[in-house]
Amino acid sequence: MQIELREAAAKLKSAQKIIVTAHINPDGDAIGSSLALVQILKLMHKDVRIFIDDVLPPNFMILPFVDNIERPNDNDRLTADLLIILDTQTDRIGRVFNMVEAPILNIDHHVTNTGANVDYLYLDPNAAATCEIIFNISKYLDVELTMNIARCLYTGLATDTGFFNYANTKSSTMRAAAALIDAGVKPNEIAEQMERKSLADFKGLVETLKTMQLFYDGKVVGIFVNEEIAKSVDSTEGFIDLIRVIDGVDVAFLLTCKSENLCRVSMRSKTVDVSKIARSLGGGGHIRAAGCSIKTSFEEAKQIIVDAIGEAIN
Numbered sequence: 001m002q003i004e005l006r007e008a009a010a011k012l013k014s015a016q017k018i019i020v021t022a023h024i025n026p027d028g029d030a031i032g033s034s035l036a037l038v039q040i041l042k043l044m045h046k047d048v049r050i051f052i053d054d055v056l057p058p059n060f061m062i063l064p065f066v067d068n069i070e071r072p073n074d075n076d077r078l079t080a081d082l083l084i085i086l087d088t089q090t091d092r093i094g095r096v097f098n099m100v101e102a103p104i105l106n107i108d109h110h111v112t113n114t115g116a117n118v119d120y121l122y123l124d125p126n127a128a129a130t131c132e133i134i135f136n137i138s139k140y141l142d143v144e145l146t147m148n149i150a151r152c153l154y155t156g157l158a159t160d161t162g163f164f165n166y167a168n169t170k171s172s173t174m175r176a177a178a179a180l181i182d183a184g185v186k187p188n189e190i191a192e193q194m195e196r197k198s199l200a201d202f203k204g205l206v207e208t209l210k211t212m213q214l215f216y217d218g219k220v221v222g223i224f225v226n227e228e229i230a231k232s233v234d235s236t237e238g239f240i241d242l243i244r245v246i247d248g249v250d251v252a253f254l255l256t257c258k259s260e261n262l263c264r265v266s267m268r269s270k271t272v273d274v275s276k277i278a279r280s281l282g283g284g285g286h287i288r289a290a291g292c293s294i295k296t297s298f299e300e301a302k303q304i305i306v307d308a309i310g311e312a313i314n
Helices: 005-014 028-043 058-062 130-138 147-160 171-182 187-195 199-209 227-232 274-280 298-313
Strands: 017-022 047-051 082-086 104-108 120-123 213-215 220-225 251-259 262-269 289-294
Touching (some): 005 130, 130 171, 227 251, 274 289, 274 298
Parallel strands (some): 082 104, 220 251
16 A cells, blocks of 8 residues: 555554565665664664675675674564564565564665555655665655764765766755754765775776677677686776766666576666666666666576666667
8 A cells, every 4th residue: 555654654653663674786766765664763762683695895884873784594583563674675674574473564766666565555656765865754754864874874975876867856945954964964975885806806896897798789788707706806896877877878888797597686777767678687776777677698688688678779
């Protein structure tokens, strides 16, 4: 059932034992919105835990409360008054979905979210990030935004908008960012932390850029993190942003080998609706930024994503 923001706030107020989760392969918005909401709920004296079924990128390890994120175990079985899924739908939260027995409140901004398998869905595809939704919902919860909460929210807002460069940046986004800066956030500190790369990751970026290929008369560009490169890098965050700016390119994509028969795709575009491409392959996202997983070999996945993008642009 789709609900309004005020109703979502009421669900948070009425529940006492709450579990928060977000998607596998977590980004700044998933981590930032989760950490911010957990801190808000703790200020409301809720019994709350946070689980994410994946390794966190190292850049986000400086965020307040990050040490409280737990990784689920196969044998975990928990009950709660509410399971809150942030920044995704149920099919991308890994083992958490079967681990927790509770009514589900799903809060998201991805237009591809169908609300499947949840009890309550608050969806705002006009929000630049789920962190913007958490910022808005906090107004109904009578909680003052601390600097630590603001840091988490600003991180998600900034990273999901490409530091306010992407098409999803709106005046409401900038007003939220301004309020978070007023709460104590220093934008330069967040930017410097998110841009930081280890030497191994930087070398991996160099090797990845060497794999760059153009397709469809230069309208599409792809880079490829094969198994060898993947072993040497901790994070590919920001790789795709370096190729999306190439003149004449409409769609940019990054294909990453995660295991022998699992690959992940990230896409960015200027005019093509890449959410439709991602959805056709079992993924989702936004019109201009989307992704999916392809369960096959690296070479086969490469052909599948190139063909799918080709169908979309032609």
